[in-house]
Amino acid sequence: MPREPALHIPTPIPWNPAPDHHGAAPMPVLPSVSGISWVTLPDGTRTLAYTHPTPTMAAPATAPPAPVPAWAKTTALLAPTIGGGIGAAGIGISYATPGVLAMAEALWALIALIAVGTLAPLLLRTSRATGSRGGAPVQHVTQNITATGLFGKATGTINQR
Template sequence: MPYEPTRTSTTPPVRYGDPILHPTAVRQPVMMPAELPPGVEMVTLPGGYRTLAYTHPAASAPAPAAVVQPVPTWAKTTALLAPTVGGGIAAAGFGISYAAPGLIAMTEALWAAIALIAAGTLAPLLLRAGRGAGGRGAAPVPHVTQHISASGMFGRATGTINHR
């Protein structure tokens, strides 16, 4: 029956993305241009499809070259002194560790010298106080004067001693 009459279709044309006709199609939310974050733009792909994409920022002016500032003098001084002071402290500790036995002996000798000086200072006072306790009173202290004279640089010296 090749000669049958044809019927015209009364169905509307298919629109893809229509949520009523195609409920499985995903509808993308539409963003206003003011809502786009920086670096994102609306682009048109070669197939005619429009989408959001990250774009490279426009070439900005190069940043000004950093100005090299000189190192402050106090920083240089501190940097140079730090190893010197540390080395000096290390050397002092090393020397003290070797000198410790000698320092101990010197300390004992110093205490002995202090005891000798104290005994030499206190002995006459104690002896004089002991002599006065015998009832004779304190012994008289002799007064000695000495006169020496010499003539010339290589002359012979003569002198007299007076006991009073």
């Protein structure tokens, strides 16, 4: 361990001061900075010096951690796959949006065509019956067709009432 240089105080401190009432020599007050303390040099001089903190005891070794369960590994491996699938679906939907909108408009046009085709005869029939001339007579046409043999000539009549 490398040694750090000692910090010498410019004024010497006498090491044999007068003892106090217990018979011990008073120790000068240490500075309030942590990591600095009084040390005795090999020649017997007491001085302030930077000191290293005492090493703490290492934590006792514990049991090895439990292995990761298989379901957790499977879930961890599937998570990016599922996320990538969702991202790819979003990109596909963004590319398909114009076509979906065009098909929706075509479907609305088809619905409107079916509605007009269904409702037009009803509207025309009611408007003709309630016109200013009065209701027009309904005509019934019947047709009878007969044929003899496989390649025979067909004859028929049309009856109008």
